[in-house]
Structure formats: structure tokens, C-alpha cells
Amino acid sequence: MAPGGQPVLDHSYARELSGAHLPWTPSPVTRPRAVRLNHALAAELDLPAGWLQAESTLRVLAGAEVPDGAQPVAQAYSGHQFGVFSPMLGDGRAALLGELIDPAGRRWDVALKGSGRTAFSRGGDGRAALGPVLREYLMGEAMHALGIPTTRALAAVTTGEQVYRERPLPGAVLTRVAASHLRVGTFEFAARRDRDLLRRLAEHAIARHYPHLAAIEPDDERYLALLRAVIETQTSLIARWMGVGFIHGVMNTDNMTISGETIDYGPCAFLEVYDPRTAFSSIDHGGRYAFGNQPEIAAWNLTRFAETVGPLIGEDREVVVPRLIAALETFDVAHDRHWTTVLRAKLGLTSAGPDDAAHRQRGDRALGEGYLDLLRRGEVDFTLGWRALLAEAEADAVPGDGTERSGASDAAGGVRALLAGGSVPAAEVEDWLSRWRGRRREAAPGVEGLESMRRANPIYIPRNHQVELALEAAVEHEDLGPFDRLLAVLADPFTERAQDAAYAEPAPQFVTATYRTFCGT
Ligand code: AMP
Ligand code: MG
Numbered sequence: 001m002a003p004g005g006q007p008v009l010d011h012s013y014a015r016e017l018s019g020a021h022l023p024w025t026p027s028p029v030t031r032p033r034a035v036r037l038n039h040a041l042a043a044e045l046d047l048p049a050g051w052l053q054a055e056s057t058l059r060v061l062a063g064a065e066v067p068d069g070a071q072p073v074a075q076a077y078s079g080h081q082f083g084v085f086s087p088m089l090g091d092g093r094a095a096l097l098g099e100l101i102d103p104a105g106r107r108w109d110v111a112l113k114g115s116g117r118t119a120f121s122r123g124g125d126g127r128a129a130l131g132p133v134l135r136e137y138l139m140g141e142a143m144h145a146l147g148i149p150t151t152r153a154l155a156a157v158t159t160g161e162q163v164y165r166e167r168p169l170p171g172a173v174l175t176r177v178a179a180s181h182l183r184v185g186t187f188e189f190a191a192r193r194d195r196d197l198l199r200r201l202a203e204h205a206i207a208r209h210y211p212h213l214a215a216i217e218p219d220d221e222r223y224l225a226l227l228r229a230v231i232e233t234q235t236s237l238i239a240r241w242m243g244v245g246f247i248h249g250v251m252n253t254d255n256m257t258i259s260g261e262t263i264d265y266g267p268c269a270f271l272e273v274y275d276p277r278t279a280f281s282s283i284d285h286g287g288r289y290a291f292g293n294q295p296e297i298a299a300w301n302l303t304r305f306a307e308t309v310g311p312l313i314g315e316d317r318e319v320v321v322p323r324l325i326a327a328l329e330t331f332d333v334a335h336d337r338h339w340t341t342v343l344r345a346k347l348g349l350t351s352a353g354p355d356d357a358a359h360r361q362r363g364d365r366a367l368g369e370g371y372l373d374l375l376r377r378g379e380v381d382f383t384l385g386w387r388a389l390l391a392e393a394e395a396d397a398v399p400g401d402g403t404e405r406s407g408a409s410d411a412a413g414g415v416r417a418l419l420a421g422g423s424v425p426a427a428e429v430e431d432w433l434s435r436w437r438g439r440r441r442e443a444a445p446g447v448e449g450l451e452s453m454r455r456a457n458p459i460y461i462p463r464n465h466q467v468e469l470a471l472e473a474a475v476e477h478e479d480l481g482p483f484d485r486l487l488a489v490l491a492d493p494f495t496e497r498a499q500d501a502a503y504a505e506p507a508p509q510f511v512t513a514t515y516r517t518f519c520g521t
Pocket of ligand 1: 089090091092093094121122123124125126127128250252254255264266519
């Protein structure tokens with residue numbers, strides 16, 4: 001913590017990666033006003049007490065002033081957008097103020113989004129509207145509470161300016177805290193520039209996110225290890241998305257981090273009725289980024305990442321390409337491992353130990369996917385479908401062994417009730433349930449299994465209609481009440497609470513059927 005109550009910002013990105021950024025200058029704003037400040041996050045970061053809510057800070061958070069001693073930059077990056085390469089994207093409406101070091105020694109980017117035009121703005125106005133800013137705030141906090149790696153909002157402020165989308169809207173700036181803003185697209189940018197920048201970027205990424213690889217020699221082995229590490233963290237991330245029904249919506253390579261955090265909440269949304277083909281984004285006509293495609297798209301993006309790493313591995317393509325392919329082949333194995341782990345937790349089978357045979361793991365993945373297939377054919381709400389399975393497990397718990405049902409899950413009803421009257425024959429449901437019960441008896445997960453099953457199967461997710469209601473009240477009526485209420489519900493997504501029953505309800509079918517999300521900020 002700095003004297004004078006100012007956070008100390010470091011600038012390792014700006015310092016080490018010249019050639020991958022341009023200086024950023026603030027834009028005047030009329031009347032900055034704090035809409036929401038994330039005091040919990042400020043405390044985690046050990047920001048000076050009172051700094052976040054200080055009047056002088058507001059001008060910084062609105063993008064109207066540079067913090068003392070800071071050297072903000074707009075970061076350069078390229079990216080494959082819907083499969084098409086754009087060599088020059090970059091922070092067109094964002095700026096990296098600098099980096100904070102938290103009490104544990106971890107480094108965090110503090111960036112603004114919606115903070116005015118930059119050298120990368122092209123035709124854009126560099127601004128953001130309040131609705132999407134609050135949307136990103138809410139989604140990031142929801143994902144954090146679900147235990148999924150994510151960037152987070154430190155603040156949402158309005159600028160007093162109007163931004164023009166289809167109509168005039170209140171302009172706003174999001175302050176975003178991230179493990180870093182290094183993207184696959186940053187590597188794509190550097191790879192097209194020069195070898196020296198690419199090497200500096202790879203070393204920067206290793207030092208920052210994978211320091212345990214720093215000592216690997218020779219260089220080519222270290223860079224291959226970086227590739228494998230990013231494959232590992234990204235497969236872990238995507239499996240977690242798949243476990244809660246999260247649809248990112250715009251998995252372009254510039255929206256995929258090297259750190260393994262979820263980034264850029266634009267058109268994202270959560271599944272309601274389970275259908276892997278679900279895509280809500282208005283611009284995703286072909287369903288490229290549909291829910292069920294996400295693992296495959298991650299593999300595609302990581303292949304683009306591997307291509308950027310290639311020149312660091314060696315000159316001879318005949319040698320380099322097979323090594324990259326071998327690294328990329330770890331994707332399927334890693335994905336299977338992470339996805340199976342997620343499914344096992346959701347099924348209440350978390351007693352996996354080193355003695356758990358591979359064939360059993362395969363069986364557990366098939367068992368979990370079998371349940372998903374029942375949910376799909378029964379057109380069941382993804383979240384409530386899994387919660388119903390938790391209710392079954394709680395009902396099965398033997399009284400007196402400490403695994404009794406909380407009683408809270410009664411409301412979700414059993415699996416039979418959810419699937420009754422649908423297109424899935426009752427005998428198939430019974431058959432699946434008895435296989436699941438058999439496997440649970442064998443795995444004997446006990447109290448721990450039930451508890452981790454609860455934590456793997458949230459009851460509250462950001463329901464599309466609730467998100468829209470909260471944003472509409474905030475933007476149209478300056479009423480933050482619904483936003484705050486929803487934020488509070490999502491802060492503890494696993495514990496069922498009678499007073500929050502409405503937040504567990506699926507959106508009305510007509511809402512889901514016509515629901516569209518938008519990229520624009
Ligand atoms: P995204 O859709 O957030 O992944 O952004 C894709 C690219 O468009 C990035 O380079 C953004 O900086 C740029 N961009 C999006 N909106 C704006 C805007 N309002 N002004 C300038 N650039 C923008
Ligand atoms: Mg983006």
C-alpha cells in the first residue's frame with residue numbers, strides 16, 4: 001500500500017513488451033458518477049482504504065484522468081473472429097492502467113473498458129453503454145462465485161456522456177481486474193511482427209502465469225511447455241463452463257486468455273432448457289459458438305495459438321509441426337480428464353482417488369453424459385435437472401450417517417417428476433437412476449460427496465430474464481435495486497433459500513425462445 005492512499009501500479013507489460021502497445025490518453029467526461037464499486041474485491045487486492053470511493057478516484061475510473069505515476073497503454077492484438085483473421089484489433093475502447101501486486105505477491109491488471117478512443121479504435125467511438133458494463137460486472141461476479149476463473153469488475157461508473165447505439169444510452173466505464181489481458185490474439189499479433197517480440201511475449205507469459213516452467217531448458221522445450229500449459233488451463237476452464245451451462249458466445253481468439261480466465265462478457269448467457277445447440281448471440285448465425293461446440297472451438301483456438309508458438313520452437317517445419325501436433329494431441333486427454341472430473345462432481349461421485357481405474361472414469365463420463373442425454377430429450381432446464389439429481393442423492397442419504405438431506409432441495413422435485421410426461425420412456429429413467437445409484441454405492445462418497453455435489457450443482461445462475469430485468473431497471477429507471485438483489489443472490493449460488501425461490505425459476509419459454517444477446521458495449 002502506498003503513502004497518500006494511492007495504489008502503486010507497476011507496468012511490466014508496458015516495460016517488457018514495447019511493440020505490442022501504444023500510449024493511452026484520457027478523454028474528457030462530463031459528470032462521472034459511481035454506479036457500483038466492488039469493495040470486496042478492493043479488500044482482496046488490499047487497495048488503500050477509502051481509495052475506491054474517493055472523489056479523485058472517480059475521474060480515474062471514468063477514464064478522464066491518469067492515476068499518479070501511471071503509464072497507461074492500449075494493448076495491441078490480432079484475432080480470429082468467427083474463423084476469420086483480423087491482423088489489427090487491439091484495445092479500441094480499453095486501456096491498461098497498470099498492474100497491482102496483491103498481498104500474496106500476485107500481479108493483477110487493472111484496465112478500463114469504455115474509456116474512450118485509442119489508436120486501435122478504427123471506426124468505433126471507444127465508449128461503452130451502461131447496460132453491457134453492468135452485464136459484465138454481474139456475469140463476472142456470478143462466475144467468480146461459481147468458482148470459475150474469471151476477470152472481475154472493480155467498478156462501474158457512468159461518464160455523463162451519451163453513447164449512441166440504436167438510440168442514445170448512458171455512457172459507462174468498467175474497471176476490470178484480470179490475471180492479465182494476454183490473449184491468444186496477443187500471440188497472433190506478435191507472431192506477425194517479429195521474432196524478438198514473440199519471444200519476449202512468451203517469456204512474459206511464462207513469468208506471469210506459468211513461473212514453474214521458467215527454468216526449463218532448452219528454449220524450445222520451454223515454449224512447448226507453455227503451449228501444453230495453456231491447453232491444460234483452457235481445457236479446465238471450458239469443462240467448468242460446460243458444467244454450469246455457460247455459453248461464452250464469442251470465443252474468438254482475441255477473447256481467449258493465456259491465463260485461463262474467462263474474459264469479455266459480451267453476448268454470453270446461461271443455458272435454460274438443455275440443448276447443446278443453444279446459441280443466444282445475435283451475430284452467431286451458424287451457431288459456431290453454440291454451447292456444445294465450445295470444447296471443439298477451444299481446440300481450434302489453441303491450434304491457432306500453437307501456430308504462433310511454432311517459430312519459437314525451430315526453423316524446420318518438418319520438425320516443428322509434428323512437435324506442435326503432439327502437444328495439441330494432449331487436448332483430448334486433458335479435456336476428457338477435466339470434463340470427467342466435472343461430471344463426477346455433478347453426479348456426486350467425488351471419491352476419485354489414485355486407485356480409480358481409467359475404465360471406471362470412462363464409465364463415469366458416459367454415465368454423466370447419459371444423464372445429459374435424458375435432460376436433452378426431456379427438454380429439461382439444465383440447472384434444475386442437475387439440482388433434481390442432488391435431491392435424489394439427498395433423499396438416498398442414510399439418516400444418522402451425517403449425510404441427511406437438507407430438505408431444501410425438495411422444491412426441485414425428483415428426477416422422475418422432472419422427466420415425467422416427456423418423450424423419455426419411464427423405464428429408461430429408472431434404468432439410468434439405478435445405474436447411477438449402483439455407482440454411487442460403489443464410490444461411497446458419503447458426506448463429502450454430497451457436499452461437493454451441492455457445490456457442483458448451483459441452484460442460482462444468472463437467468464436471462466432476471467439479468468434483463470436488472471439491467472433495464474438500472475438503465476431506464478436508474479434503479480439499482482433489482483441489480484443488487486440479483487448480485488446478492490448470485491454471490492452464493494449453491495445454498496437454496498426460500499426467499500430467493502423466484503431466482504431459481506427458469507425464464508418463461510417465450511423469453512428463451514426469442515432471447516438474443518449482443519456483443520456491443
Ligand atoms: P469484442 O467484441 O469485445 O471482442 O471486441 C472486438 C474488437 O472491437 C476489439 O478490438 C475492440 O476493441 C473493438 N471494439 C468494440 N467496440 C468498440 C468501440 N465502441 N469502439 C472502438 N473499438 C471497439
Ligand atoms: Mg474482446
